[in-house]
Amino acid sequence: MRNVLLSGLRTRRRRLFGTFLAVLLGVAFLAATLTMTATMTSAIDGFFGEANAGTDVVVRSSTALADGPNAARPPLAGSVLDTVLGVPGVEAAAPVVEGFGQLLGRDGNAIAVNGPRRASSWVADPALNPWKVSQGAAPIAAGDVVVDRAAAKIGDLHVGDRTTLLTPAPEPVRVVGIVTFGDADAFGGTSYVGLTPADARTFLAGGRDQLTSIQVRGTGADLAGKIGAVLPPGVQAITGAAATDETTAAVNDGFLSALRALLGAFAGIALLVAVLSIHNTFAILVAQRTRETALLRAVGAGRGQVLAGVVAEALVIGVVATAAGIAAGYGLAALLKVVFGALGFAAPVDGLVFPLSTIAICVPVGVLATVLAAIGPALRASRVAPLEALRGAAAERVGISRVRVGVGVVLGAAGAPAVVLGSAVVAVGAGAVLVVAGVLALAPLLVRPLSRLPLRGVTAGLALRNARRNPRRTAGSAAALLLGVGIVTLFTVAAGSLKAASATDVETTFRGDFAVTSGARFGNGSLPADLAPALARLPQVETVAAVGGGQAVVDGSGTSVSAADPASLARVLALPDASGAALSSLRPGRIAVADDSGHALGDRVRVRYPDGSVATDEVVAVYGRSQLVEPVLMSAQEWAPHATQALASAVYVELADGVPAADGRDAIVAAARAYGNPTVSDAGELAGLGAEAIGQLLNLVYVLLAIAVVTALLGIANTLSLGVHERTRELGLVRAVGATRRQVRAMVWWESVLIALFSTVVGAALGTALGWALIRITDTGFSMPIVPIVPLVVIVLGGALAGLLAGARPTRTAAGLDVLRAIAAD
Incomplete structure (x- = not known):
């Protein structure tokens, strides 16, 4: 059996290439997700670790005004500094005054960044200050400022330039230095302006003798405890390490947790689409090899050996494709980082971190997903009787089993009430999963209406009959793209409804003529x-x-x-x-x-x-x-x-x-x-500002779903290619009775378009229904979803175009068949 397996892999390598690509893309997305989150985690840990690297103790208010990292806190009285300096073991204590500060660039516009715009008093002690002067000098005179190198590049500012600092009142300043956060141009996506302590007190604290915090450097055991013992009520002292851990934990539990969930969800979608494509490919291959399998049974191969052979074949493909997918994942992570930046979600890091845990997770997931997808076809292969060897052609079951129909009805009936009536995200989500599973199970029944499409022409009619002749295969080919289009539609409908809700909110609330926004x-x-x-x-x-x-x-x-x-x-x-x-x-x-x-x-x-x-x-x-x-x-x-x-x-x-x-x-x-x-908007433009942010997020979703859609299209192309191989004799006979190469090409192309349109229409209908359920529980004020007609038309037309692209290679193969050899094919 080992020799049979190896021989089969060699002879069917082209037919298995689509499966290889499906696994590769699914694993690549998972590897890219793990790489991106590991990179962000490492960068954030490094940023906050460096921020407090030389600080032994941080003195601050004990009250946080909000949850999350770097939450605002009430100020400290300036007299606390003298109290801290009097504690034995304190070698240096730097008062810090922080607030909002944003420089104007050379063009007179405020320098825009993705994160907060911070201004702070410059800390003279280099051990307590993570900012390093790379050009010029530190601020020492009134009106002197330093700016981080990233913001200076954006605003085209240089040492010696005069500009305006918004604090938010405009103040004339002179750039005397360009600074870096360690080796980085900026602290993540923020901008930083350093002022003299006197200017910081004037501009950021309203002239009051107040401090944001105090950074302490010193020696001795439990320095934080000694300082805390003499502080007034409402003021606390924590170690620099504790401050770092607190901030990084808040970021990990908040932003990074959401990022992991988002990327993980789309990695799961990509893997699910890949599994559907793999399952369909193996189902077709097993059907095509019915006679071969029966001959093996006739010469003594047992059912267990046949089952093990198909599983081993899937295992080999899974291992090789997973290894290639892990390598491709690193490149995909770099590409996603660039795309995120282009869409306004720039990651504040340089380079990528590729931990060994990525390999440890991707290998079992990729291999297991491939093997599980092949289990069903493998079981069917093991049940082939030796007498099947007497058949002249492979016999694939084309009917729809009652069990499958029953399972589909039960799943749909179980999920529909939760989707329609559920009031919690978890309940509606679980119902949506059941409904999607039910639709996929019943998809062969939905193929039958294809026979009623008003298509004219011989080639279109033949394609229609081919698609209808085996509804199981057509539905299997369409399943992956159906799922991808459904999710794209769901987010499109949800985003359209949220945009409409945002616009309606502004239109009904705003009664003025113009809004000036920052x-x-x-x-x-x-x-x-x-x-x-x-x-x-x-x-x-x-x-x-x-x-x-x-x-x-x-x-x-x-x-x-x-x-x-x-x-x-x-x-x-x-x-x-x-x-x-x-x-x-x-x-x-x-x-x-x-x-x-x-x-x-x-x-x-x-x-x-x-x-x-x-x-x-x-x-x-x-x-x-x-x-x-x-x-x-x-x-x-x-x-x-x-x-x-x-x-x-x-x-x-x-x-x-x-x-x-x-x-x-x-x-x-x-x-x-x-x-x-600042931006000046009328009522309509103000309503569009919220929609713009939603549209930006939707574009990000489209990018993340692209991998799943590409995988689905590869599944269609692979199915058609296998179908062309299976129907070699049939296509030869069609050519023999007068069909031209162009007509054969058109027939296969029509099949591809029909499968894509079926996927797109059913997926769009399913996505619209689930989008309505999502909008209903988010309390946007709409009882029905806002269906954006233009995007949905684009999705449907895109599905047809995708069918043309997916059918390009199979059509060339079909049209290039030699008539005599095709007729003689077994």
């Missing part, structure tokens, strides 16, 4: 407090409402807070489903909350502000969640005394009566130019 993805914005008064002075403007805020602790939970002038805000925003007092009546001691915040009208809540002070407020209004305000809304009069920097995320503008929109926009743009050219 474009900040992180933090609480970068618009200065004096921008709103500057716009209010314009003769074209009637009302201006600046929405700022930050982080606070409300009843023990960190949350985001919006702050604005209530009377002005009420003129430009109409928050949905508002109840209780009018928003214009908010004042110190009276706040409004979103209806999903966990608070109700009349509740009295304890609020800890960013400066550490505490007050008790009454909830006097409740509103529906809106993307234009945070879950807690209070008056700017209450918030301002507690904020170290007057940050605004948006300024909403209502034009005076009779002012043309074009004139109003021009005036606003001109007035805002000095503040880094």
Whole structure:
């Protein structure tokens, strides 16, 4: 049997190549996923480890205003520094004042990065400062700044240049140095500006004698404990190692956990599509080798030997393809990193980390997936009777078994109620899996309507009959692409609904004419407090409402807070489903909350502000969640005394009566130019900003699904190629009775298109239904999904085009058959 196996692999290597590619691509995606997450984990551990490498103790407030890494904390009194310096064993203590700071580039625009824009006092002690001066010098005089090399490149800034620093108020500064974070150009995706301690206190702390933290270098056992013993209440001392572990753990549990889940889900999809393609290929091969298998049985081979032979064949393919897939995964990880960056999700790392655990995971997964996919066909091969050797041709079962139909009906019936009625993500997800499994089981029944397609022409009719003649094979060929298209459609429908929900939210909430936004993805914005008064002075403007805020602790939970002038805000925003007092009546001691915040009208809540002070407020209004305000809304009069920097995320503008929109926009743009050219949007454009972020994420999903779709197309091409080989004599006879090469090519091409269209139409219908279920439980306000017609038409047409591409090689093979040899083929 070993010689038979090796001989079979040699003679059927071309027919098995599609299976090899399917395994390779599935394993490559898994390897790329593991490589990407390992790289990100290593980079983040390295970044935060280097940040605190020379720091023995960090002194900070014990209260975090939010969950997650580097959460904002109330400031420390400047006097704490003297207390720390008086502790035995402290050799150096560097006061740190941090806040928002963003430089303008040479073109006058704010330098945009993917992460937070940080400004900080420059730490003179090199052991406590992870930033190193690579060009120029450290800041020593008023107005001196240093900037990280990555931001300097983006803004085309050089040593000696004069520019403006937004803190967020614009301040004239001079770049005296370019710095690096160790050997890296920046700290991940953030930007960094270093100031003199005096400037940092003035610009970032509002002139107050307050510190963000204190970095300590010293000697002696339990230095953190000694420092903590003399600190005032509400201030803590932790070791530098503990601070690093705390931050990296938060990143691992948050961002990296989500990244692993996202990439892992798509790696699983790619592997599932590969398994479907492998199973279909082996099913066809086993059917084609029925006579060969029967001859083996006739000469003494047992059922176990036949079963072992097919499994061994799958095992060999799985091992070789998995090894190739692991190697390809490294290259795919590098490609994904580049694509992520092009789509706005740049990974803040250089190079790739390829751990041995990648091999340890990929090898068993790839090999096991291949073998499991071949088990069913292997069992069928082992049941071939020796008398099958007397048949003149391979006999493949083309009917649909009652067991398969019953299983499909049961799975679909079990999953449909959860999809339609479920209220939890887990329940709907489990139901969706059952429904998809049921559709795949019943797919051969869905092939039969192909006979009713109004196709004209001899070649199209023959292709239609070939597809209908063996519905099991047609459905098997279509399964992988059906699954891929279904998932693409699901995300397309979900994204379309979310975009519509976002646009509807803005359109129903925003009553002004223009919005000035900072474009900040992180933090609480970068618009200065004096921008709103500057716009209010314009003769074209009637009302201006600046929405700022930050982080606070409300009843023990960190949350985001919006702050604005209530009377002005009420003129430009109409928050949905508002109840209780009018928003214009908010004042110190009276706040409004979103209806999903966990608070109700009349509740009295304890609020800890960013400066550490505490007050008790009454909830006097409740509103529906809106993307234009945070879950807690209070008056700017209450918030301002507690904020170290007057940050605004948006300024909403209502034009005076009779002012043309074009004139109003021009005036606003001109007035805002000095503040880094923030984005000025009308109501429609503002509604599109949220949709843009969703579209960006959808593009990322499409990229991740591309591997699964390519694998599915390879499965179609492989099935058609095997079908052409099986029908060699049939095609020869078709040529003998007058069919031209072109007609044979067209017939096979039509088969490919029919399979692709079947996959696309059924997948699109399935994806739309599941997309509706997903949108229904996310509470977007839509009872039915928003079906984006243009993208779905593109998906269907793309399916047809994919069929043409998948059929390119099989059509050439079919058209190139020699007539006489084909007729003589067995």
